Amino acid sequence: MTFSCASKKLLSCCAHVPRLFRISIALVTLLGAVHLRAADSVVLDRPNVILLIADDMSWDDLGCSGSRCARTPRIDAIAATGLRFTNAFLTASSCSPSRASIMTSRYPHNLGRAAELHEPIPAHVPWLASLMHQAGYFTALVGKNHMTSEKPGSQSQNLKDESRFLKPWNLVLAGNLPDNSGGHGQWVETLRDRPKEKPFFGWFASFDAHREWEADDEWNEVLYGPKHLPEEIDVPVFLVDDDQTRQDLASYHNEVTRFDYFCGQVMDELARQNVLENTLVFVLSDNGRPFPRSKTRLHDSGMKTALVATWPRGIPGTIHTCESLVSSIDLAPTILEAAGVSPPKTFQGLSMLPLFRDPHAIFRTAAFSEHNWHDYEAHGRSVRSEGYLYIRNSRTQTPWQGPADSVRSKSHASLRRARANAELTPAQADVFRTPRPAEELYRVGDDPDQLHSLSGDPSHTDVQQRLSHLLDTWIEQTGDSVPENLSADRFDRETGRSLGRDKQSLPSTVPGEDRRASHIPDSGPR
Incomplete structure (x- = not known):
C-alpha cells in the first residue's frame, strides 16, 4: 500500500x-x-461533449434529410449510427438569438435585448459553458462566436464590443486559416492540444454556410470533392428556377459540403484518441439557409434544424430516427444531465436523455419559436403541436422578405425580376406579400413547404382555436409582449442597402422587456 x-x-x-x-x-x-x-474516475468517466454548429443551413440540405443534391457523407454517417431528430426546431431563425437560446436554454424574449440580432445576454443568466467549466470540464469555443454577456450592472451594449466577452471558456479561437475562413480550421488542433486529464466541452461553430460564399475561392477538391454544379441543384419551389439562382444555391451547397468535411475530421480525431465511445456529439444549424423565405422565417425552411446526435455509450443505436418534437432549448439540459450537473432554475428546456433510451417516448407536446428584429422590424410567434404549425404576426403591414444579405442576393434579384414581369407563382410571391396575414395555419404532413394556409377554414376552426390559446398561454406564462416601439428597420426592404441608422441610438423596447421577462423562469407549456 x-x-x-x-x-x-x-x-x-x-x-x-x-x-x-x-x-x-x-x-x-x-x-x-x-x-x-x-x-x-467519475470526472474522467463523464462524457465529452461537442456541438458542431453550421451557420445558416436548412434542415433538408443534408443527404440524411432527403436532399438529392447534398454531398454530406460524414454527417449522414453520424446519423446512420446515432440518432436523427426529424422534428427538431429552433427558437429563432436568427444567428445570435438562436445561439444564445441554445447556450442558456431560454427563449429569446426571456433574454432581454439578446432577443434581437447582435445583442448581449443579460449578466444574471447562466451559460451552459460556464456550468460545464465549473463542473471541471475543459471548455473551448472555436469558430463563430456571436455571443457575449452584459457586465453586471451595465446598460446593454452591442456584442461587437469584444472587451465585454463573458469568459466561461478555457480557450477561444477564431478557427480561421489562410486558406480556410470557415471557422473550422482549428477544431482538430484543439482536440489534440486539450488537457487529457479533463473531460471537454467544445462549441465548434462554423461560418459555413453564411454568405458571401468564401468556400468557392478556397475550395480544395482533394479534401471536399468536386464543386456542386448549378444543373445538379434542386431549387426550392419558392425560388425562381434560373441560372443565377442555381449558381447561388450551388455555392451555398459547397459551404455545406465543406462543413460536413470538418465534422468528419472531428469524428476521426475522436476515434484516433479512443474517446469517441464516450463523447456526445450534436450536429445542427442555428437557422435556415440565407435565402428568401428561409432564414428568419417561422416556417420550417427557417426554423426546423437538422439535429443529429451520436454517443455510442449513451445512445443504444438500435433505432436511428426520433420523430418526437424537440426544441433547441432542450440541448443544454440534456448536456448537463449527461455530465451529472443539475440544471439551474433559469433553464426552460427539457433533457432529451429519455429519448436517447427510447426514441418513441412521449416528450414535448409543443415547440415555440419567435421572429424578432433581424435587420428589419418584426414580431412573429409560432407554435408547433398536433402536427400543425400555427403562426401569428403582429406586424402585418410589412413583408417578411428575409435578412438584408438575402435581399441583396442573386436569388432575390431573380424574384424581383419575375415580379416585374408578372411571372411569380404564389409561392414565390410570398416574400413580397403585404399586408401579411395576422394568422397562418398549416397541416405540416400534408403541406411540408407550408404553402396553403388553413387559417379561417371552418373545418379547422377547433384546432386553430386550440393552438391560438396554447400560444396565448405561453406568451402569458413566459412574459412575452408586443411593444409599440420595436426596433426599426436598418436596411431598405427592397434593395437590402443600409439606411445609415445606428440601431443603438434609436429608442426601442424589446419583447418582454416591459414584463421583466429575462427574470421569469417559467417555461410555459411543454
Whole structure:
C-alpha cells in the first residue's frame, strides 16, 4: 500500500499513540485516497461533449434529410449510427438569438435585448459553458462566436464590443486559416492540444454556410470533392428556377459540403484518441439557409434544424430516427444531465436523455419559436403541436422578405425580376406579400413547404382555436409582449442597402422587456 508524503508524516507523528488509534488513522487516510481516486474516475468517466454548429443551413440540405443534391457523407454517417431528430426546431431563425437560446436554454424574449440580432445576454443568466467549466470540464469555443454577456450592472451594449466577452471558456479561437475562413480550421488542433486529464466541452461553430460564399475561392477538391454544379441543384419551389439562382444555391451547397468535411475530421480525431465511445456529439444549424423565405422565417425552411446526435455509450443505436418534437432549448439540459450537473432554475428546456433510451417516448407536446428584429422590424410567434404549425404576426403591414444579405442576393434579384414581369407563382410571391396575414395555419404532413394556409377554414376552426390559446398561454406564462416601439428597420426592404441608422441610438423596447421577462423562469407549456 502506498501513501502520500503527507500521509506518511501524519502516521509517523502518531507513533506514540495506541496501536488501535494508529490503525484508525491509516484507515481514514486510505479511504480518503480511495475517494479521491474514485472522484477522479467519475470526472474522467463523464462524457465529452461537442456541438458542431453550421451557420445558416436548412434542415433538408443534408443527404440524411432527403436532399438529392447534398454531398454530406460524414454527417449522414453520424446519423446512420446515432440518432436523427426529424422534428427538431429552433427558437429563432436568427444567428445570435438562436445561439444564445441554445447556450442558456431560454427563449429569446426571456433574454432581454439578446432577443434581437447582435445583442448581449443579460449578466444574471447562466451559460451552459460556464456550468460545464465549473463542473471541471475543459471548455473551448472555436469558430463563430456571436455571443457575449452584459457586465453586471451595465446598460446593454452591442456584442461587437469584444472587451465585454463573458469568459466561461478555457480557450477561444477564431478557427480561421489562410486558406480556410470557415471557422473550422482549428477544431482538430484543439482536440489534440486539450488537457487529457479533463473531460471537454467544445462549441465548434462554423461560418459555413453564411454568405458571401468564401468556400468557392478556397475550395480544395482533394479534401471536399468536386464543386456542386448549378444543373445538379434542386431549387426550392419558392425560388425562381434560373441560372443565377442555381449558381447561388450551388455555392451555398459547397459551404455545406465543406462543413460536413470538418465534422468528419472531428469524428476521426475522436476515434484516433479512443474517446469517441464516450463523447456526445450534436450536429445542427442555428437557422435556415440565407435565402428568401428561409432564414428568419417561422416556417420550417427557417426554423426546423437538422439535429443529429451520436454517443455510442449513451445512445443504444438500435433505432436511428426520433420523430418526437424537440426544441433547441432542450440541448443544454440534456448536456448537463449527461455530465451529472443539475440544471439551474433559469433553464426552460427539457433533457432529451429519455429519448436517447427510447426514441418513441412521449416528450414535448409543443415547440415555440419567435421572429424578432433581424435587420428589419418584426414580431412573429409560432407554435408547433398536433402536427400543425400555427403562426401569428403582429406586424402585418410589412413583408417578411428575409435578412438584408438575402435581399441583396442573386436569388432575390431573380424574384424581383419575375415580379416585374408578372411571372411569380404564389409561392414565390410570398416574400413580397403585404399586408401579411395576422394568422397562418398549416397541416405540416400534408403541406411540408407550408404553402396553403388553413387559417379561417371552418373545418379547422377547433384546432386553430386550440393552438391560438396554447400560444396565448405561453406568451402569458413566459412574459412575452408586443411593444409599440420595436426596433426599426436598418436596411431598405427592397434593395437590402443600409439606411445609415445606428440601431443603438434609436429608442426601442424589446419583447418582454416591459414584463421583466429575462427574470421569469417559467417555461410555459411543454
